[in-house]
Amino acid sequence: MKIENPAKLPLTLSQQAIRRMPYYLKYLKNLDRERNKYISASAIAASLSFYEVLVRKDLAVVSSVSGKPRVGFAVEELITDIEHYLGYDCVDSAVLVGVGHLGQALLCYRGFEDYGLDIAAAFDIDKSLVGREINGKEVFHVEKLANLCPRLNVRIGIITVPAPAAQEVCDALVEGGVMAIWNFAPTQLKIPDKVLVQNENMAESLAILTKHLMEKRR
Amino acid sequence: MKIENPAKLPLTLSQQAIRRMPYYLKYLKNLDRERNKYISASAIAASLSFYEVLVRKDLAVVSSVSGKPRVGFAVEELITDIEHYLGYDCVDSAVLVGVGHLGQALLCYRGFEDYGLDIAAAFDIDKSLVGREINGKEVFHVEKLANLCPRLNVRIGIITVPAPAAQEVCDALVEGGVMAIWNFAPTQLKIPDKVLVQNENMAESLAILTKHLMEKRR
DNA sequence: AAAATTTCGATAATATAATATCGAAATGAA
């Protein structure tokens, strides 16, 4: 009798590992798949500047088959496995609230489809924007937000309003039954546990940068 | 003789702690400082939904004075300390490369000044953009990038070009003597060790979101 | 056929980060 998982190897990916997945995916998709049926973790690691063993571990979790020694992993299968793992194969609908510069940039961004995201509609408080279309997506007034979310069958809310308005918008999204929020406003949102918040606060990254430069200066 | 740091308490902040700093700063600045000369770590933690002890530890590292039991930390001093810690008190100049939707959004963003960042100029390959001004910042042709960086006394490069062009732009920035790069392109850049890269890849966050939703669906 | 090489998976060791617990100092109330 063989022991299946002797030293409790991870069966799920860490948060950080999930973040690495899009990089793997992009790299694999850019390969010439006619020439490269197989790819080694070592090669991936070298190209992405990741640690080799880390790549091997990440792939072990998502991959349906194991890699062949001296050969590597089957590229096509890996791509399918990663896309499936991240849920890219079943598209999620989202609404975007706040049609400012950043909001418009996101509305116009091509590439979200590849990531399994479809922005169904946009919302703003500015009446001169309401009714307009941006990249084929209609802009509604925010007061309709909570009502329209269920009707649009939306599960993700994207917040690109100024910080002071963010909590209010967030509450409306939660009321609308959204299950995950992508927050670009520089605030910490209060939210029920069942809803996931992903903050994209540029001040965070900037803090890392300026801190680093400050130390260089010394 | 008193032992200074018996159980090697951290003298520096973790990356994650640095990322929390902007939230502390924002919270403290929004306080009515006339009424609140002091603030407790407990109150900050409750407002930001952070763990109390974590806040205390973070503040202990940046704060020049320790908190008073039953009272808390002096607000004004904390603000000064955090700003100094992050280097917000000495402004860094940056250039932005790639004046698409996202690039324009960043060029127009007010608030960077508060974070010690000044975007000195923008660059693009599109000749119809070159020579124009966006939010008071002139757009130059990318071929001038490496040359102008030293002249503008720039230490940060912001990359908002499409992924395929990112590495080339990055190389020019490094050639221009930039010390830190803020990369919004969804690629892993190859860079000398001395230069810091901060990736702002939306695919990363999106992976977390879609993964989470996929699990909910089951 | 034997030896060298690449790559794998498994395990171990380390580093980073978050959470929990506890005694002591400062304040306010009994």
Place this chain on the structure above:
DNA sequence: TTCATTTCGATATTATATTATCGAAATTTT
């Protein structure tokens, strides 16, 4: 003045994530 409460700092524990090491399988070279 004594006692309860809030908040602190220090220490301990646990969780998360990365890096290192090693033997074994598949392939190529000698």
